[in-house]
Amino acid sequence: MNRILADALSALNIAIAIVVVLGFTYFGYRALSGFGASIGFVVGALTAVLICGYVAYLSLIESHLRKLAGSENPSPENAPAIRREPNF
Numbered sequence: 001m002n003r004i005l006a007d008a009l010s011a012l013n014i015a016i017a018i019v020v021v022l023g024f025t026y027f028g029y030r031a032l033s034g035f036g037a038s039i040g041f042v043v044g045a046l047t048a049v050l051i052c053g054y055v056a057y058l059s060l061i062e063s064h065l066r067k068l069a070g071s072e073n074p075s076p077e078n079a080p081a082i083r084r085e086p087n088f
Contacts, residue, residue, distance in 0.1 A: 003066075006059065006062050009055060009059065010055075010056075010059040013052050013055050013056055013059070014052070016048075016051075016052055016055075017048040017051075017052040018048075020044055020047055020048040020051065020052070021041065021044040021045055021048050022044070023044065024040040024041065024043050024044025024045075024047065025037050025040045025041045025044055026040070027040055028040015028041065028043070028044075
């Protein structure tokens with residue numbers, strides 16, 4: 001169930017960002033007319049970057065953790081190199 005919710009939030013993240021930007025632009029226009037729309041757009045874009053960027057970053061971390069949890073047998077190309085210590 002958690003995986004379904006995480007995937008749904010990842011898919012809806014861009015739509016949430018668009019709604020945030022359009023909402024701030026609309027309220028800026030209603031408050032200050034023409035110039036308020038541009039102020040609202042900038043504030044909405046910054047808000048969307050902060051909120052949706054954070055959600056996207058958490059989604060990226062979740063997908064990386066999902067890949068790590070699914071890789072029980074590491075492939076030889078991903079194996080770390082053997083470290084050799086010098087003999088003194």
